[in-house]
Amino acid sequence: MKLVGLLVAAIHLMGIGFLSGNYPLQNTDILLPTVGAESGYIIENPPPIDSICLVFPGVDYGDQASSPQNYVNAKHITNVMVGSYYFPVVIWETGSAWGSQSLFSYWDDMFNFWSYPDSFTSNNGIDTGRPAICSDSKGNLHFCWHQGGNPDDYEIFYTRAILDTSAGVIQYTVERPAQFISATNGEEEQFPAMAIYGDTLIMVVFNVGSIQSEKAIGYNYSTDGGNTWVGRDIVYDHGGIIPGSWQLLSIGTDPNTEDMWVASNFDMSGDGSMDILAHHWAAATNTWSTETVANATSMHPYAIPALVVDYSSTPHIIFQENHTNTGGLTGLTVFYASGPFGQLYYTYRLGANNxxxxxxxxxxxxxxxxxxxGHPSAGIATDNTVYFSTTLPESASAVDTSAYGNFNVHYAEISPYTGALSYGGQVSSIPPSNDSTNTIYPHITYYVPLGSQVPAGMHGPGITWCQMVNNFQPADVYYTHSDTLVPVEETKTISSPSPIKLYQNYPNPAREKTMIRFTVPNNNNISLNIYDISGRLVKTLANGIPGAGSYFVVWDGKNEEGKEVPGGIYLYTLRAGAYTETRKILLIN
Structure with a gap:
């Protein structure tokens, strides 16, 4: 076996072979996830599939029971999957240092970093907040939020960010100005949640009335992808002030129809304790109906519902029984580290009003x-498994329900219809000794991809959250990718080869040196070459038959003549038999 111009040390499953050349090609085990720094700050900003990522530090927003990602009923995270691109997008709101705008950042797999935040509100100092995000199959982003400074003070706005990859890089253009989609009617309209069906139907629901004086649930929808909106209307009108608090709507779309489901919490039965409600929108008739999901049976209110709709058109809800003894009609008991807290419950719809x-x-x-x-967030997988994230304290007292130590993010899955639980574990990495730092309001992606739907290693949910020291700003925004908790493919025997795979180089952007990793399943004749953006060969890194295994090779930024090449975008291509894959490197001199 021989590789031209390359010294290879290859460790095979059945033995060791030595090859000749100038640079080392090394066999390596699969890289294991790493945890974040105990300080809560991660210098390297590593890839989402490899470890916890610091998306953006030092956000000047957040205080006791608040966060730049208020609240988890409205998703602050989505996945974009279009062509060869697959990446997460995270949003958050800010304070005066950023003009009280709401921002988004996406993971750039080409350059291996989170993009510098961009505003989707551009509100010039007017308070915006409580945003939500969805993405469509074209990779476009859809945002909604509430914004002050209007005749009725807070109202609902919408805009899009259009994806452009024609230059070979990820670029988003935010459409401005935003569209006003609620109504000037003497009532504040706040706390929107949003869902999208296909690329055309977008539904936004929101509270009508000021906090703790809500009178109705409103909605507006678009049938042309956000170009125009049908007009603000009412989901549910209570005929007076709705009895309850922390009324935060959660929405999901039926993947088989254009119907929508919305979960809410208020005292429907009139017994002084909040219940869980579900509101169903029939797309064919543009009509809403309301069902009682769960009646609270004590003075501990049911609240904070998280709703998903599975691929059999069945809605599922995870909610919280709060520990307050007031019925929750004037407020929920909160921990200043996690927001509303309580015992989580799960239910799903058996049939009409059942x-x-x-x-x-x-x-x-x-x-x-x-x-x-703490406040749950839910997602749905294509096998109908329900995923959720929540916060839990390091320790707690059963006597007085006091929490101690720090709060970390945890996640789990629920088998559909059985309620069987699989625990995924702790997601964030605050050590028990650091009891002044806490996580708050984790968001899990609504759609949880499985198996071949996404690139290798990317099945499972993405989760984002914020961390604060002593429960005050500044807050740091984090993201991690978590694995599925049950097998999504057949288990392979130890002798089964891994598929051919070319990985993104690391680090990227690269200075001086960068590592390129690839896997070959058998004795394929392979080549690994560097090209400039015009397609001219710059460097041959590997050429020959290394044997089955996982390898990495280091490129030092030099061409075949040993001269340093100019900074810029370069391509690297792996060929193995009929397989060809190309990725991009940004070289910085």
């Missing part, structure tokens, strides 16, 4: 810690 009796969710941790679960 929902499963709520099942208690108990993670395999100390029981008292489960009683202190």
């Amino acid at each position: 929902w499963l009796a709520p099942m208690k969710i108990m993670l395999p941790l100390n029981t008292a810690r489960n009683y202190c679960s």
Whole structure:
């Protein structure tokens, strides 16, 4: 076996062979995930599939029970999948240092970093907040939020960011000005949530009325991808002030129809304790109906619902039984580290006006810690598995439901219709000794991809959250990718080869040296070459038959003559038999 111009040390499954050349090509095990720094700051900003990422540090927003990612009923995270591109996008709101704008950042797999934040509100100092995000199959981003400074003060706005990859890089252009999609009617309209069906139907729901004086649930929708809007209307009108608090709507679309489901919480039964409600929109008739999902049976209110709709058109809801003893009609009990807290429950719809009796969710941790679960967020996989994220304290007391130590993010999955729980573990990495730092309001992607739907290693949910020291700003925004908790493909025997795969170089952008990793399943004749953007060969890194295994090679930024090449975008191509894959490097001199 021989590689031209390359010294190779290859470790095979069945033995070791030595090859000749100038640079080392090394066999390597699969890289394991790493955790974040205990300080809460990660210098390298590593790829999402490899470890916890610091998306952006030092956001000047957040305080007791608040966060730049308020609140998890409205998704602050989405995945974009179009062509060969697959990446997460995260949003958050800011304080005066950023003009109270709301921002977004996406993971750039070509350059291996989170993009510098861009505003989708451009509000010139007028308060914006409580945003939501969705993406369509073209990779375009859709945003909604509430914004002050209007005749009725807070109103609902919408805009899009259009994806352009024609230059070979990810570029977004935000459409401005934003569209006003609620109404000037003497009432504030706040706390929107949004869902999208296909590329055309966009539904936004929101509260009508000021906080704790809400009178109705409003909505507006577009049938042409956000170009025009049908007009603001009403989902549910209580005929007076809706009894309850922390009324945060959660929305999901039926993947088989254009119908929508919305979850809410208020005292429907009139017994002084909040219930969980579901509102169904029939797309064919543009009509809404309301069902009672769960009646609270004590003075502990049901609240903070997270709704998803599975691929059998069945809605599922995870909600919280809050520990307040006031019924929750004037406020929910909160921890200043995690927001509203309580015991989580799960239910799903059995039929018309018929929902499963709520099942208690108990993670395999100390029981008292489960009683202190923070605001849940839910996602749905194509096998109908329900994923959720929440916060839990390091320890808690069963006597007084007090929480101690720091709060970390945890996630789990629920098997559809059975309620069987699989615990995914702790997601964030704050050590027990650091009890002044806490996570708050984790968001999980609504759609959880499985198997061949996405690139290798990317199945499973993405999760974003914020961390604050002593529960005050500045806050740091984080992201991580978590694996699925049950097998999504057949288990391979140890002798089965891995597929051919070319990985993104690291680091990227590259200075002086960068590592390129690839996998070949058998004795393929392979070549790995560097090209400039015009397609001219710059450097041959590998050429020959290395044998089955995973390898990496280091490029030092030089051409075949040993001269340093100018900075810029370069291409590297792996060829193995009929397989060809090309990726991009940004070289910085």
